[in-house]
Amino acid sequence: MFWADKIAASSQGEQIVNDSKTPSGRVHVGSLRGVIIHDVIYRALKHAGKPVKFTYGVDDYDALDTVPQYLDRDKFSPYLGYPLCNVPSPGDNASDYAKYFMGEFLEVFDYLGVKPEIYYLRDLYRSGRLNEHIDIFLNNAHLVREAYKEVSKAERPDNWYPFQVICENCGKIATTVVTDYNGKEVFYTCKPDATNYVEGCGHSGWISPFDGNGKLPWKVEWVAKWQVIGVTIELAGKDHSQKGGSRDVANAICRKVLHKKPPYHSPYEFILVNGTKMSSSKGVGSSAKEIAELLPPELLRFLMLRTQPKTVINFAPNYETITRLFRDYDTLIEKYEREGEKEALTKDLLSLFYAQLGDEVKTYQPFDFSTLISLLQIPHIDIEPEVEKRSPQPLSEFDREVVKRRIEAAQKWLDDYADEEEKLVLYFDEVPEQAQALTDEQVNYLTKLIENLENTESWDGETLQTVLFSTSKELQMKPGAAFPAVYLSFMGKERGPKAGNLLSYLEKSFAIGRLREAIALKEAIS
Known part of the structure; x- marks a missing residue:
């Protein structure tokens, strides 16, 4: 049974398969692995006749934490620390940075036949759909701190709250630290030293955490999304799935604070390009x-x-x-x-x-x-x-x-x-000078090959490949020594595509004539 069909067979009741991406720049092929894995689980559930939805979240309330090398640094550096959805678009075909890069990725979704329901985190926050969970996590900040400590050994101060405000003064979200919550508003400071890539402005004050004024830290936000969207299946990459890692922390928060079972999870590996x-x-x-x-x-x-x-x-x-x-x-x-x-x-x-x-x-x-x-x-x-x-x-x-x-x-x-x-670089006008390196044994091979090719009626790749091999066998010569003579004669190098195919691309008279020219070139310098 295929791995996705196994997941489908063990699932009970309606399933919501979810995946997500932070559009911090041009989306790389590695991100497609999660997309395809979740799409196939969705399809397997459909084939099993089980009710299922496939959703895909765009984490566009995350901060811009670096300017990709292919963008104008002077233009985008002032927006470091801003929510991605509040950063200008690099092009005219999108309203903002997040939709620009996500739009390119969604074109690939269409190309691959992947059709999830797309949702943007800005909409979940600004519409108030996450308000209830923001309140729950702020009221239970001590339990969130405990989960971090127990699972990942990460200590949080007693006055740390799981929320980041969008600073009213400078617009940054990455630099704000919340230290109090009174049930309606949080107290925050935009700290100059909160991150190592951008400075906060120093502003502080009270503000409502609801309706898009800020966001939950992503491991907490992950749990909130599961509940609001109704996620039952969400796999994660190996980097998030290590023991004590992001997924373990999110699972612990889900159980400890909400007393809910986390969605089904299994890790998947990376895609490497050239390692x-x-x-x-x-x-x-x-x-x-x-x-x-x-x-x-x-x-x-x-x-x-x-x-x-x-x-x-x-x-x-x-x-x-x-x-x-x-x-x-x-x-x-x-x-x-x-x-x-x-x-x-x-x-x-x-x-x-x-x-x-x-x-x-x-x-x-x-x-x-x-x-x-x-x-x-x-x-x-x-x-x-x-x-x-x-x-x-x-x-x-x-x-x-x-x-x-x-x-x-x-x-x-x-x-x-x-x-x-x-690349296949064929010399049509003259014999490659590298053919001067032909050995006496290779010249003998080409001489016999010419004779055999002249007697060959069919000029297709398989037939010619057979002739090439049988000629080397006839001379008790290893193919690894014989075939380079052919490549040197046409390409000036000792390796190339399948030799029979190579000859089949050429007119018979030209191919045989070229082999004679290669022999003559070698004999002229001997």
Whole structure:
């Protein structure tokens, strides 16, 4: 049984699946793992016939605590410490900072077929929906302090209250400290030394904590959200799920203050890009939008789902990783076509099922992604007719649609991600000078290969690959010594794409002629 189906099978009654994000900057692909995990739990519950809602919170009352490196520091530094929803938008297409960055992320939601009910924390606070819980936590501040101490060993002063006011004088929320509550108003001070990234203005006074005048600390706020939204299932990343960490603190507050059972929880691991954990504010890694522009939606969902949630995903968008991703997906499509309905699917096919944008796996005639990358780099090739010609069976309309999306992905990868050594650089006008490095053994191989190629009637990649191998075997030569002779002759380097495919991209007369030229170049310097 797939992990999400297990959760669904053990759930009783109506479920509300929740996830959330603080839009502190460009949202990175790492944040998509939680989105997809919660979306799949929601879908699994629906498939199990259980009543369920999927909600997604935007934590836009959090403070701006750093200016991302891709923004104008002079423009945004004055807003450090402000609630994100009170910071100006970096662009004209949004009312404020939080909606600007969240808007970009929500476009990726649509692209991936994820459709939760979106709510903004500003609305929960300003509408008064959180007032009751603000009052409860302020009146029970001593219990909140105890929970922090018992779970995370964090000491809070006896006059510390779980609330931060938006300073009436300077507009900052990060710098205010509440030290009293009389049942209607809190007493706060905007302290100059409250944080290490911005100074408070020193103002102090009494103010109502209700109707949007401030916010709960996020671990307390998390608990309040659970109650107001009715959350029953919410997973969290490993960083929040450590023993004594944020989720443990929130669970303790939920039990100690509200006497309620926390929502179902299980930790999930990070997504690393090139081995680096993502950070929205630092701009490290690849943004969700950028990866969505690279991968078709089903492939991006599949990237998240083919690995168990508790296993790290390390996605390096290099040639080997991205071609393997497409190849693995195509293998499952072929397996699905053989094995059929969801009820009988194995775990790997269930990851394929939940990778779809809807509840149907549409099969197609796979066309190798690495071949597309190569074909796009061959001058004078009309790519779509070339794919038609190379396909073993006529393409359906859906086959053509899949191929078109993959051509776009392959071109995007070539333009934005491919290193120079990963690109197929063919020398059409002259023999690469590196062919001078051919050994006598390799010259013998090319001489015999020319003879065998001239007698080869079919000029497709698989046939040519067989000829390349059989020629090396005929000469009792290891492929690892023979094949570099082919790459040196056409590309000037010792490695490249599948050699049979490489030759198949070229006219037979040109390919054989080039091998003769490479031999002549070597003999000329010998």
